[in-house]
Amino acid sequence: MTTVSTRRHRLGVRLGALSVGQVVSWGILYYALIVAAPAIADETGWTLPAITLAFSAGLIVSALSGILVGRWLDHRGPRLIMTAGALIGAVGLVVVSAAPNLLVFTVGWLVCGLAQSAVLYQAAFTVITRRHGDGRRRAMTILTLAGGLASTVFAPIVAGLLTRLDWRATFLVLAILLLVLTVPLHWFFLEHDWTPLPPPHPDEHVHHVASVVRTRRFWALELSMLSLAIALFSVTLAVIPLYMEKGLSYELAAWALGLLGAGQVIGRLVYVVLPHRSAPWVPLATTSGFAVVLLGLMALVPGPPWLLIAIGMAAGAVRGAQTLVQGSAVADRWGTRNYGSINGVFAAPITAITALGPALGPVVAAGVGSYAAMALIMAGFGAVALVSARFS
CATH class of the missing domain: 1.20.1250.20 (MFS general substrate transporter like domains)
Incomplete structure (x- = not known):
């Protein structure tokens, strides 16, 4: 009984860490640009469509790199890849903040796209599916409810920063927040690797x-x-x-x-x-x-x-x-x-x-x-x- 209770507590703590990570990661790697785009356009002279296109290019990179992230998660667990994703995201935001032109700005979002594939919903869904099994729907709902709070939490934060700092300093602050808040969550609370799955049942067909x-x-x-x-x-x-x-x-x-x-x-x-x-x-x-x-x-x-x-x-x-x-x-x-x-x-x-x-x-x-x-x-x-x- 104690073992079952301990396991449930551990699962709850890990789900909580993963959910908080989603709030921060979505808020900084996705919604921050949507809020800041007009200020970036005003200060740089770049057009809003060009800024949005740079961001979309990063999301497409996220889609493609997500294939490799999924394979990694299947075999090696989430701690290393999700921690690395948070680190890469911080680096990408630093590039964004220092971009002297639109080309470097786009490169920064391409780097952020690599990070998004490792820390946003698709990676988190893989973790939950492996970890929670038949209980995955409830865990996914909790996770997505948390992710849904990201814009509510970070839109005012980003807007507030932009009233006191220019957009470059704002993204530098966001890079630091991503690093400080999500790296410890992923490194200390997520599984280092997966316990090997038991051999499939003789009647179970394993899909590839x-x-x-x-x-x-x-x-x-x-x-x-x-x-x-x-x-x-x-x-x-x-x-x-x-x-x-x-x-x-x-x-x-x-x-x-x-x-x-x-x-x-x-x-x-x-x-x-x-x-x-x-x-x-x-x-x-x-x-x-x-x-x-x-x-x-x-x-x-x-x-x-x-x-x-x-x-x-x-x-x-x-x-x-x-x-x-x-x-x-x-x-x-x-x-x-x-x-x-x-x-x-x-x-x-x-x-x-x-x-x-x-x-x-x-x-x-x-x-x-x-x-x-x-x-x-x-x-x-x-x-x-x-x-x-x-x-x-």
Whole structure:
């Protein structure tokens, strides 16, 4: 009994350390740039699209390097790779802060992309899946709820620093914070290596990357999740111009965006308390179905403002659930052995497309003439996700 209690305490401490690490890592390596971009543009003369493109390039590096990080985590454990990721992130931020031109600024974010692959959700999901086994959904929910607080915590911190320091000094301070806060968490509280898994049961089929990616099921899952990510991120990240197009003031549209973020928390809580005894494709199909309806409503409903905000919150809940559906997708279909390797390949295209999310909605809206038309097109992507989910 004592052994069971001790193990639960140890798991709780490790999950707490991992969750705090997510708050700090997301806040500094992701949200800080979004907050600071206008100040950087004002001080340097670089355009906002160019600054965003540099950041997106780092996210694409994160998607690609995540494949190798997943393999490492499968075989060697999280402590070394996640500690190294925090160190690399600090170095990348120092390069960003000292960048004399846009090229070096971009190089700094490419280095930060390497760090993101080792410390953000995909790496943490691999750790949780191996560590918590059948209890992974609850642990993933706790982790993502913590990660969801990152913007709430760090947006005011970054904004406050920018009122007292220039953007270069701000990113230097953030580099120090990342180093001081996350390196000890990862080094002292995460596993140095993994206890070898017991030999597979004679009836257990062990899946590997090479065999999984040759299946129709994998590609149906990839198509479904990729289409869903395109649909949700393009519309929800463009909710301010979409709602301003429908007559809301900038301030009210900004409130709608903030409440959409709160909806993500609700969606994750709802997801974890629902029963999960259905076939693995059902949660994905359900999430996609809700996305089709809600994105269609965001496109077609003209008002009033309270209704648009409520629809946006519901869409945020779907986006919050989508994070957990994605995190569980590989383990639900192919088990937890080699999860890191398989999930790294699976998640790379999704991470890459979400890197383009901030730009994708506005680009499509410019092409089709309005944000409402863009949202309707993205509802169509949700329909593609719904159909392909059935074959996953």
